[in-house]
Amino acid sequence: MCGIVGYIGKKDAVQVxxxxxxxxEYRGYDSAGIAVYxxxxxxxxxxxxxxxxxxxxxxxxxxxxxxxIKNSIIRGNMGIGHTRWATHGEPNDVNSHPHVSHSSxxxxxxxxxxxxYTELKEFLESEGFEFVSDTDTEVIANLIEYFYKYYHxxxxxxxxxxxxxxxxxxxxxxxxxxxxxxxxxxxxxxSPLVIGLGExxxxxxxxxxxxxxxxxxxxxxxxxxxxxxxxxxxxxxxGFGNEVKKEVFKVDWDITxxxxxxxxxxxxxxxxxEPEALRNIINSRIKxxxxxxGDLSIIExxxxxxxxxxxxxxxxxxxxxxxxxxxxxxxxKIPVEISIASEFRYQDPIISPGDLVIVISQSGETIYTLFxxxxxxxxxxxxxxxxxxxxxxxxxESDNVLYTxxxxxxxxxxxxxxxxxxxxxxxxxxxxxxxxxxxxxxxxLEIMEEIKRIPELVAEVLNHREEVQKFAxxxxxxxxxxxxxxxxxxxxxxxxxxxxxxxSYIHSEAYAGGELxxxxxxxxxEGTLVVAxxxxxxxxxxxxxxxxxxKARGTLVLAVTQSRFTCEVSRTADIVITxxxxxxxxxxxxxxxxxxxxAYYFAVQKGCDVDKPRNLAKSVTxx
Ligand code: F6R
Numbered sequence: 001m002c003g004i005v006g007y008i009g010k011k012d013a014v015q016v017x018x019x020x021x022x023x024x025e026y027r028g029y030d031s032a033g034i035a036v037y038x039x040x041x042x043x044x045x046x047x048x049x050x051x052x053x054x055x056x057x058x059x060x061x062x063x064x065x066x067x068x069i070k071n072s073i074i075r076g077n078m079g080i081g082h083t084r085w086a087t088h089g090e091p092n093d094v095n096s097h098p099h100v101s102h103s104s105x106x107x108x109x110x111x112x113x114x115x116x117y118t119e120l121k122e123f124l125e126s127e128g129f130e131f132v133s134d135t136d137t138e139v140i141a142n143l144i145e146y147f148y149k150y151y152h153x154x155x156x157x158x159x160x161x162x163x164x165x166x167x168x169x170x171x172x173x174x175x176x177x178x179x180x181x182x183x184x185x186x187x188x189x190x191s192p193l194v195i196g197l198g199e200x201x202x203x204x205x206x207x208x209x210x211x212x213x214x215x216x217x218x219x220x221x222x223x224x225x226x227x228x229x230x231x232x233x234x235x236x237x238x239g240f241g242n243e244v245k246k247e248v249f250k251v252d253w254d255i256t257x258x259x260x261x262x263x264x265x266x267x268x269x270x271x272x273x274e275p276e277a278l279r280n281i282i283n284s285r286i287k288x289x290x291x292x293x294g295d296l297s298i299i300e301x302x303x304x305x306x307x308x309x310x311x312x313x314x315x316x317x318x319x320x321x322x323x324x325x326x327x328x329x330x331x332x333k334i335p336v337e338i339s340i341a342s343e344f345r346y347q348d349p350i351i352s353p354g355d356l357v358i359v360i361s362q363s364g365e366t367i368y369t370l371f372x373x374x375x376x377x378x379x380x381x382x383x384x385x386x387x388x389x390x391x392x393x394x395x396x397e398s399d400n401v402l403y404t405x406x407x408x409x410x411x412x413x414x415x416x417x418x419x420x421x422x423x424x425x426x427x428x429x430x431x432x433x434x435x436x437x438x439x440x441x442x443x444x445l446e447i448m449e450e451i452k453r454i455p456e457l458v459a460e461v462l463n464h465r466e467e468v469q470k471f472a473x474x475x476x477x478x479x480x481x482x483x484x485x486x487x488x489x490x491x492x493x494x495x496x497x498x499x500x501x502x503x504s505y506i507h508s509e510a511y512a513g514g515e516l517x518x519x520x521x522x523x524x525x526e527g528t529l530v531v532a533x534x535x536x537x538x539x540x541x542x543x544x545x546x547x548x549x550x551k552a553r554g555t556l557v558l559a560v561t562q563s564r565f566t567c568e569v570s571r572t573a574d575i576v577i578t579x580x581x582x583x584x585x586x587x588x589x590x591x592x593x594x595x596x597x598x599a600y601y602f603a604v605q606k607g608c609d610v611d612k613p614r615n616l617a618k619s620v621t622x623x
Pocket of ligand 1: 316412
């Protein structure tokens with residue numbers, strides 16, 4: 001949700017900022033802008049500016065900003081930039097960031113929401129400050145100017161620190177002041193921020209991909225910290241203004257993970273990376289017939305004592321949790337409650353100190369999930385997080401972290417991270433089951449061997465992806481698509497349906513097969529496309545009856561099934577996509593891939609912007 005970057009050094013700041021923003025566009029893309037400290041502004045045509053800080057910003061994607069930059073004179077070696085996902089005020093040129101203060105002394109970029117901005121705005125207006133935008137961010141720029149003008153003429157950092165004390169809400173901020181050409185300031189509360197440490201240059205960004213081309217040495221800022229960033233020095237302060245000694249966090253990502261590497265879209269690249277991603281997590285956690293969990297004290301020492309598990313997450317991660325609930329209950333026989341993170345803390349959940357809360361998040365920054373985690377800790381529960389982004393807020397605040405090792409995921413729609421979240425949940429379920437002796441050694445070994453096969457089974461599905469592509473070419477014009485399944489296939493259907501609607505904009509709903517006739521079947525008509533998941537032997541007859549019910553109403557049915565059921569299923573379904581035969585408990589890790597491909601090829605056929613669907617952002621850091 002909004003991406004911010006900052007740079008100070010000897011390079012052309014405009015280029016560094018724009019390149020960084022390109023890597024952050026997944027966080028929001030309705031407008032973009034940069035502010036560069038660059039001497040006198042010789043051409044004011046397209047810029048709003050003070051004397052030394054030149055700002056270029058506009059509605060639309062980065063391409064529009066780049067076009068505007070070409071027609072402006074903006075240059076220098078220090079600057080801040082922003083790509084926006086609108087919260088306060090429609091996406092237009094004026095509401096785009098950076099925002100400058102009343103006298104244009106201060107420029108600010110912001111990710112987050114300031115909840116008390118109306119009161120602050122009223123106060124500042126009474127002090128003579130004028131506002132031009134509808135945003136909460138402009139309040140921050142003016143508040144800093146207020147403190148700077150009246151109290152801290154000598155030092156901008158103090159003005160920032162005092163302003164932050166008045167802000168309620170969340171922020172990651174990049175701030176420049178016209179009087180200080182040698183520094184910019186960043187601050188964080190609730191929204192992610194990393195500082196990149198270079199040789200005679202330093203960087204800041206909402207996320208690591210934006211700085212990866214320049215440095216792998218980073219400081220990860222904690223909540224309430226403020227950093228003063230100069231070309232050859234970074235000083236970090238805590239919320240009380242005391243200097244903090246930060247540890248350097250070395251990023252070991254493969255840089256190609258943030259490039260398309262010849263694929264048309266990040267989404268198809270990431271789907272094709274699933275076998276490799278699965279191998280990463282499975283091989284690191286299952287070795288020589290054992291689950292490797294030495295770093296996870298909750299599993300190693302506390303598994304036997306856990307009474308109840310809560311799983312909390314949002315969106316696709318929540319859908320992974322739906323599978324996780326069934327698998328943990330089946331294998332480890334521990335009752336599991338699952339909640340959507342945005343509802344969790346308002347439900348007044350009954351958590352006891354002996355309970356375990358598992359939070360799942362690709363980004364590790366989803367605000368609802370982070371708040372749920374804090375709520376769980378307040379209630380005395382232990383928190384195990386399943387997270388992809390190393391060093392993220394959720395990872396740092398959890399008691400234990402099981403990293404999903406899927407490498408960065410750039411496409412807005414989550415794919416490989418979901419498969420790896422599932423793998424992590426199977427590993428947790430099996431580890432608990434083994435510790436609690438709810439599965440015997442032989443059965444556990446068999447499951448581990450089956451899990452080891454999963455990457456090659458997914459690769460096999462990918463080898464037949466033209467079948468899905470051909471189907472999409474014929475049916476992408478569907479107005480509405482229903483997904484049905486039972487048991488684990490229902491959990492799978494929910495994720496398949498989300499993937500389709502979010503990137504192809506086709507209306508879609510997922511239903512437990514038996515539930516459809518309790519109302520929703522009224523929407524089914526001649527020609528409606530129904531995707532049926534039929535992978536569970538013990539539920540096969542039931543779901544086949546549900547398929548017959550929709551077939552009787554003239555639908556077109558695409559079924560996803562295991563090879564051994566193909567003959568039977570194809571007698572009723574119109575088209576069958578087959579996945580290899582396997583242990584039915586483990587099916588979701590493989591059967592999701594054709595559903596992801598289906599969504600992808602439908603969206604491509606419709607000419608949609610697959611990697612950046614409308615209204616969405618990858619990391620939801622505002623409530
Ligand atoms: C959908 C999607 C979202 C995320 C959700 C949670 O494709 O990506 O539904 O799954 O916003 O995000 P994380 O996993 O980062 O907490």
